[in-house]
Amino acid sequence: MPEPILSVRDLCVDYISAAGPVRALDRVSLDLDPGEVVGVAGESGCGKSTMAQAILRILPPPAVISGGQVLFEGRDLLALSEPELRRLRWERIAMVFQSAMDALNPVLTVGEQIADTLRAHGAAPSSSAARARAADLLEMVGIHRNRLGSFPHQLSGGMRQRVGIAIALALDPALIILDEPTTALDVIVEREILEEIQGLQRKLGFAVMFITHDLTRMLQFSNRVAVFYAAKLVEVAPAGELRSSARHPYTQGLLRAFPSVHGGDVELSSIPGSPPSLRDPPRGCRFHPRCDKAIDVCREREPGLVQLGPRHAAACHLLTG
Amino acid sequence: MSAPSGGRSTGARAWLEAIRRDRRATVGALLLLFFALVAAAGPLLVGDPTALVAVPLQPPSAAHWLGTTGQGQDVLAQTVVGTRVSLLIGFAVGLVVVLVGSLVGVAAGYFGGRVDGLLSLLFNVFLVIPGLPLAIVMAAYLPSGPLTVAGVLVFTGWAWNARVVRGQTLALRRRDFVAASVVSGESSLRIITREILPNMTSLLVAQVIGSSVYAIGALVGLEFLGLGDVSAVTWGTNLYWATNDSALLTGAWWTYVPTGLCVALVGFGLVMLNSGFDEITNPRLQMERAWRAHLQAAGQPASRSTPVVAGHA
């Protein structure tokens, strides 16, 4: 069994406010193997983006990491100094932001924004070399190299997203985090881009953490899937196994809410109610108010993760004894 | 920003809270309170500012705390008496500027289309024409007096407020609760007075404060040039007479320094009050404050990257 490339252990993130801290991530643990594609699913506000940004430690104030470890290639990212973090960022872990289209500097050309990454990490001996490599990267994501001198506003949304991917690939990282990479794009472009990423991943061999609320897409493109609910990890399993035998009531509800990959006349249904406020979460299992299978203990105690198979675990009282 | 319709997030109590909590606002409020007292009660305590009481151009002494002017009048009396008129006119102009500007701004922002185009053009033209030269020329033509000066200042100063209010109106108009009212057929006047304006209170208060700062400064400037009623006792005319009596060349600093200080302290007080209010209307600034306090308590410096503070909350 290969060593995981990323090992998140009991990670806790709080948002500090005048009225007290709000826990956005509560003792979350997740492993990623080299070259693996792990999808992270859940409703808005469940903590998936928070975890992604916490790994790179780019969460803006008022966020504070209040516990746990993030082991990457053996080093705890939470213990690194600012210069060490700066070297590690992008060289080993890169990220494609949600709507990367807005994550591009309006006053610099896209070529410049790829090239300055290369120059900042000493990955190009001269500016012409940086520009040449930037052109190569653009072509790798399917953009013609003569777009090197274009400004972001001159490109379509889909192209800007591809630029975001090119930037992420620039330094050949071992892990790329995709934070809702296609939410703001239309369906056709979305599929193209995801297939593009899949092709690149197979060719270059980087690991991927794929964050999205679209479960269908995630099941198509991931090896394993982790499901988040209200700042906690509730289930994690290989994609196929999750689709066929999800064990957590929330995951089952989610699957029923998304169109099946294979079509067919499956009736869609949504989970009644809405996610709880993180400032004042329900006692015991956080999902119990919306769960139709809740039993007494669900209202009292938080369930721990129960191992259900070699790579399948879920946090539900119904699975124990 | 604020809650829709009936839920005004900034009532009078919130203002007072802000003054108490934010140091800058407290300083500002105290300064203004001081000058308000001087304006209200001061003239009763000092003598007649126009009386010739002593030898001209005397430096400050026990008899005359701020010395005497080039004509032998008591500088302290002049400064104190001048406070009342200067503050009154200044605030009045500030208020009227906001009234006029808001009227135009709301109309432009709410009705949009050609009305907006026309009104925007109007205030943009006013914004770009330099105000003080125009004010000087206008005041020179009109009969001198406080009404002229006030009128001229309103004429040259309303445009900025119109622009700001228009922007805010546009933003509010797009919000759901306004759209709902429009769809349900409420009259424009009702929507403007019941939904849009109440949600702008913090902005309007800030604008009144800002406009008053401008007004007091411009007022003093015009009077300094001799365009006000030079026989009246105001801060500006005090400075006019000081330069007329060659205060600069004779080194009689006490004839103009106190007035300048008063103008500056009032302006500064108003600006501080405004920045204090800014804290309560800008939730992001508040957020950061709690975060920094938390880090400080844990003995950790605020860093660029997300800080790690061990232990549970």
Place this chain on the structure above:
Amino acid sequence: MRFILKRLGFYVLAAWAALTLNFFLPRLMPGDPATAIFARFRGQLRPEAMQALREAFGLTDQPLVAQYLTYLGHVLRGDFGVSVAYFPSPVSSIIGTGLIWTIFLAGTAVIVSFAIGTLLGVAAAWWRNGWMDKLLPPALALLGAFPYFWLAMVALYVLGFQLGWFPLGHAYGDDVTPGLNAEFLADVLRHAALPIGTVVLATLGGWMLSMRNTMVAVLGSDYVNLARAKGLPPARVVLRYAARNALLPSVTGFGMALGFVLGGSLLTEIIFSYPGQGYLLVQAVRSQDYPLMQGIFLVITLAVLGANWLVDIAYLWLDPRTREAS
């Protein structure tokens, strides 16, 4: 390109508005403007002066529209009439001499103030809650609350009168010969130091605060976040990603503030007896030389409009998004 032309059109409109205002101002006076003005000068002016005054205002017996067109015709030819106080010198020649000094003074002051204030704002925003962010804004706000001319008075008294570090007025001394020689230029700079310094100090706070506020907003944007995540050196993040974008709203505000700062610098000129438009203006007001007053107002307005247009062109260069043919 269309952007520049559109803006030019706007400024032409504004200029026309100013001209029209100028036309109606004399007619604002209660009663018949002609007699009102002339009543003031009766006995003091020779008949030729009265006639010139009449013509300058277009105060003839013709209908209003005709007067207006005659007036416009005069202005477009650069004929602002004849001065009353300096009769028979035409207004345009009197203004001409002073214009350069005003542009030099106000222009330098505005540019210096904007540059320093913007840099301070960037620094204050980057080092949030540092001393620059906590102490400087209130201190500069206090400085800016003083009337410009008052600061000028104090500066003149302390630094000129008492300490003798700077000359007490005028643009250059009597002992230097005007010309493009080093001695003259150095003398001009010495004389300009206090006036420019006063205006800079008074306006610094405004630029700093607005830049700081914009920077704080920009520093929270996605592209700055990405720049940090990319591991770029902090200097590049601050300058090329944050400040470069925060500059745009500042430049927009720059144009508007120009007129305001110019007004203040006019008053400053008076204190220093600087031979610019402000000095001329106050003489005109004191002697009720209406043609001169109005001429100065027009010239100042046109200068400000022109400067605004130049700023718009600069904005075009700064923001790639405006360069598209819409």
